[in-house]
Amino acid sequence: MLERDGYLEIEEIERIPGFPGREALSRKKVAILECAQEIPCDPCEAACPRGAITVGSRITNLPAIDPERCTGCGTCVARCPGLAIFVIDLTKPDHDVVTMPYEYLPLPEAGQEVACLDRRGAMLGSGRVKRISTAKANDRTAVVTVEVPKGLGMEVRAIRVNGRVLAGELEGVKEPSKEGLLPQGPEDPDDMLICRCEEVTRKEIIEAIREGAVTVDAVKRRTRAGMGLCQGRNCGKTVSRLIAEELGKPVSSVPPASKRPPVRPVKLSVFAAGEDVPDDDK
Numbered sequence: 001m002l003e004r005d006g007y008l009e010i011e012e013i014e015r016i017p018g019f020p021g022r023e024a025l026s027r028k029k030v031a032i033l034e035c036a037q038e039i040p041c042d043p044c045e046a047a048c049p050r051g052a053i054t055v056g057s058r059i060t061n062l063p064a065i066d067p068e069r070c071t072g073c074g075t076c077v078a079r080c081p082g083l084a085i086f087v088i089d090l091t092k093p094d095h096d097v098v099t100m101p102y103e104y105l106p107l108p109e110a111g112q113e114v115a116c117l118d119r120r121g122a123m124l125g126s127g128r129v130k131r132i133s134t135a136k137a138n139d140r141t142a143v144v145t146v147e148v149p150k151g152l153g154m155e156v157r158a159i160r161v162n163g164r165v166l167a168g169e170l171e172g173v174k175e176p177s178k179e180g181l182l183p184q185g186p187e188d189p190d191d192m193l194i195c196r197c198e199e200v201t202r203k204e205i206i207e208a209i210r211e212g213a214v215t216v217d218a219v220k221r222r223t224r225a226g227m228g229l230c231q232g233r234n235c236g237k238t239v240s241r242l243i244a245e246e247l248g249k250p251v252s253s254v255p256p257a258s259k260r261p262p263v264r265p266v267k268l269s270v271f272a273a274g275e276d277v278p279d280d281d282k
Contacts, residue, residue: 006192006238007119008034010154017064018085025154029072029089029097033063034157035082039230047079074099074145078138081229082196087145088153096153097130099145107142108132108161116148117158124156125149194242195235197228205239209246216240216257232257 013019018033033044033053042055044063052069053076055061074087078101087099108114108129116127127148134142148156190203200223208222216232216239219225225239226232232239236257244251 006194008036012036017062020065020067020070024067025088025090027091028067029087029091030067030070031065031072031074031076031085031087033065033076033080034084034086035063035080037230037233038062039082039233041081041229043079043081044076044085047076049073049075072099074133074143077101077143078133078135078141083141086157090153092147092150095147095150096156097145097147098127098153098156099143100157100159102132102142102144102159103140104161106161107134108144108159112161114146114159114161116146116152116156117160118155119157121158124152127156127159129159194238195223195225195228197230197234198224198226200225200235202242205242206246209243214243214247215255216243217255219243220257226257 013032013034013036014022016033016036018035020030020032024030031052035041038060040059042059042063044053045055047053048070050069050071050073052066052071054064054066072087072089077085077087077099079085080101083101083103085101089097102108110129110131112129113126114129116124118124125148127146130145130147132142132144144159146156146159190201190206192202194200194202194205204223205219205225208219211222213219213222216226216236219239220227220232225235240251240254240256243254247254
């Protein structure tokens, strides 16, 4: 669950407008927009050459995908600042294909075997890079297409290559387990990014709390968590939960972050004209 664990479950993805539907996935290659939080962001809408992605007049709307218009070209994949768009092809008889953004070095090469990871970073198995795009229009975000074991197309969302983790060194992970997941090795939770906009880790937030920052605003001032593009919409609740856990009290007792108007983006022309903002936009 996103609010509890920091990543989306399949059930949550199927409820958002960026999900093209199981029927479309069964018959064609199509994009999935795994964007479930209302933040001011809309580059994907302008990126699609077929008009298959719609955000609408309010920039905080969740993007919607029209599977009939989508051709699976992948143009939108590198344009998403949140790296939340993937192109999935489940129509192959013996494997699935996932196209994903990739911003690590070294870049993989076509034909290279890589480790496949799920949304939480757990190992699922090994895959093979089919192609990689580093077009100038991608603004230094590589787009990697990977062939993955059949049945894992909706699970694989990241890869590791070379020095980070060599898939060839993983034993017994060529095929998915009966549960579709392999046991996850021990990881340091302190390295988890809580505020993705400002790249603030769990360790930094815990340290701030133990040094006396016992409100969301205090943590924000010490660490910059919540000062990024989303203004705390992504990380605010997680910061509150960490404070509550450290202090041993319920989350409801942790004061929420201060909200300063405008809460949602408002065009300067509205203020210049002295217009009232409609109630549904307040």
